[in-house]
Amino acid sequence: MKLSRPVSWFLLAFGVWSWVVWTTFVKNLVKDASGLAFDDGNPTAYFWIHLALAITSFLLGTAIGAIGFRGLRAHAKQSRPGTPEQTAERG
Numbered sequence: 001m002k003l004s005r006p007v008s009w010f011l012l013a014f015g016v017w018s019w020v021v022w023t024t025f026v027k028n029l030v031k032d033a034s035g036l037a038f039d040d041g042n043p044t045a046y047f048w049i050h051l052a053l054a055i056t057s058f059l060l061g062t063a064i065g066a067i068g069f070r071g072l073r074a075h076a077k078q079s080r081p082g083t084p085e086q087t088a089e090r091g
Contacts (some may be wrong), residue, residue, distance in 0.1 A: 002071075002074070003067075003068075003071035004071075005071075005072070005075050007068075007071065008068045008069075008070075008071030008072045008075065009068065009072065010068065011064050011065065011067050011068025011071065012065050012068030012069050012072065013068070014061065014064050014065065014068070015061045015062060015063075015064045015065015015066070015068060015069075016061075016065060017061075018057050018058070018060065018061025018065070019058065019061050019062075019065075021057075022054045022057045022058055022061070025050070025054060026051070026054050029047065029050055029051065029054075032047075037050070
């Protein structure tokens with residue numbers, strides 16, 4: 001399956017966005033002073049659930065971003081003169 005350039009850029013941007021948002025969230029979660037994330041210094045269920053959500057989002061963001069990156073790389077290879085794909089199309 002071939003991805004268009006706009007779709008590839010969108011997927012890459014989504015992966016980067018996911019990392020930015022969830023990194024900020026995890027930093028704020030660790031610094032939480034409201035009592036939701038920590039109870040007498042011990043992590044609460046709120047902390048563990050949100051940490052699991054963040055890790056899942058990191059993994060999905062990485063996978064989605066990698067798909068977008070690979071799509072952009074494929075377009076870059078295809079647009080270079082003399083690549084095997086272009087040679088096969090001519091021949």
